[in-house]
Amino acid sequence: MDAGDELNEYLHGDSALSRQYRGESAPEPPHALDRAVLRAARGTAVKSPRLAPLAFAASVLLSLAMVAAVILSPASTKRNGDAPHVTRVRLYSEPGDTRRPSEWLAEIAALRRSGRLREAAVEMQRFHSIYPHYIVPSDE
Amino acid sequence: MAFLDEDMGLMLRYRDGDADAFAALYSRHKGPLYRYLLRHVRNAGAASDLFQEVWSRLIAARARYEPRAKFATFLFQIAHNCAMDFFRSHANSQRSLHGNDADAQLSAAEAPEDERPDRIAEFAEQRSALLAAVDALPREQREAFLLHEESGLTIEDIARVTDVPVETAKSRLRYAVRKLKNSLATGAAAERLPLRARAI
Numbered sequence: 001m002d003a004g005d006e007l008n009e010y011l012h013g014d015s016a017l018s019r020q021y022r023g024e025s026a027p028e029p030p031h032a033l034d035r036a037v038l039r040a041a042r043g044t045a046v047k048s049p050r051l052a053p054l055a056f057a058a059s060v061l062l063s064l065a066m067v068a069a070v071i072l073s074p075a076s077t078k079r080n081g082d083a084p085h086v087t088r089v090r091l092y093s094e095p096g097d098t099r100r101p102s103e104w105l106a107e108i109a110a111l112r113r114s115g116r117l118r119e120a121a122v123e124m125q126r127f128h129s130i131y132p133h134y135i136v137p138s139d140e
Numbered sequence: 141m142a143f144l145d146e147d148m149g150l151m152l153r154y155r156d157g158d159a160d161a162f163a164a165l166y167s168r169h170k171g172p173l174y175r176y177l178l179r180h181v182r183n184a185g186a187a188s189d190l191f192q193e194v195w196s197r198l199i200a201a202r203a204r205y206e207p208r209a210k211f212a213t214f215l216f217q218i219a220h221n222c223a224m225d226f227f228r229s230h231a232n233s234q235r236s237l238h239g240n241d242a243d244a245q246l247s248a249a250e251a252p253e254d255e256r257p258d259r260i261a262e263f264a265e266q267r268s269a270l271l272a273a274v275d276a277l278p279r280e281q282r283e284a285f286l287l288h289e290e291s292g293l294t295i296e297d298i299a300r301v302t303d304v305p306v307e308t309a310k311s312r313l314r315y316a317v318r319k320l321k322n323s324l325a326t327g328a329a330a331e332r333l334p335l336r337a338r339a340i
Contacts, residue, residue, distance in 0.1 A: 006317060006321075007314045007317060010313075010317045017324075018289065021289050022289075024268055024270060027175060028171050029170055030188065033188060038162075040196065041163070042162075102188065133193065133200045134196055135196050
């Protein structure tokens with residue numbers, strides 16, 4: 001069969017190839033994803049789009065305030081010699097950081113579980129700065 | 141056409157604050173979008189991340205939505221961009237991981253993670269012959285096939301989503317269809333061979 005005919009037959013619709021593909025398993029997204037997406041959509045839908053610039057400005061101000069609080073807090077101005085223990089720190093905000101959101105959130109959850117709440121909060125701020133539109137499930 | 145108009149109408153209603161309209165849109169498109177991502181990037185974790193990212197971008201862009209094209213074209217254009225970002229960042233991370241090791245760098249450049257035969261085999265291990273053949277297609281051909289099968293996009297839509305000329309999209313889909321048919325025909329022929337002949 002000519003290549004053009006073959007493609008036309010396929011595009012026409014009910015080809016054997018399409019039928020076979022449609023007969024394959026059809027995985028759906030996990031329910032947790034459904035819930036997170038729908039929650040995010042409802043969260044934004046109730047707000048008027050006209051308030052969006054105001055909300056954006058507020059979130060930027062809040063982010064700046066939190067970063068300033070972390071940088072200027074007494075704990076962060078201590079010299080290295082004052083540190084009671086050595087903590088492994090990764091430069092998460094460096095441009096080469098290409099962790100996927102799910103991996104990053106898992107690390108943040110691990111920080112929380114180990115009681116390192118402050119580090120977890122800072123990490124979550126960084127996460128939001130890299131993935132501003134990512135929908136974080138409420139249990140994270 | 142009625143379905144098309146309905147999708148665009150739902151998106152316009154969502155733009156104006158109707159969350160139920162979004163739920164209806166989501167219900168219609170979540171499966172095709174998820175399978176497109178899953179079978180395109182061939183990594184379940186990444187597919188879930190990208191799935192969220194696509195909807196997040198759509199939600200973020202709702203106030204600017206104008207019905208200039210089919211809703212599916214709009215949605216899958218976002219998905220294509222997210223997938224391309226994934227492939228680019230994956231390639232970059234592979235390069236930075238291998239650092240100065242010239243051999244490893246060469247190897248990574250020749251075979252990106254998602255194109256490595258061992259990864260393809262691993263992903264295809266529990267798949268049917270057809271899905272394994274889809275996995276083995278070159279990325280652009282695989283995407284053209286999935287866009288048509290999962291969302292019913294025409295060649296013109298596929299060209300628009302992937303930002304290539306129509307002839308390029310047509311050529312990609314033609315090659316994909318031909319390769320898939322050949323793979324299946326070869327597999328079927330092998331199945332028909334007597335066991336003794338296959339052992340030889």
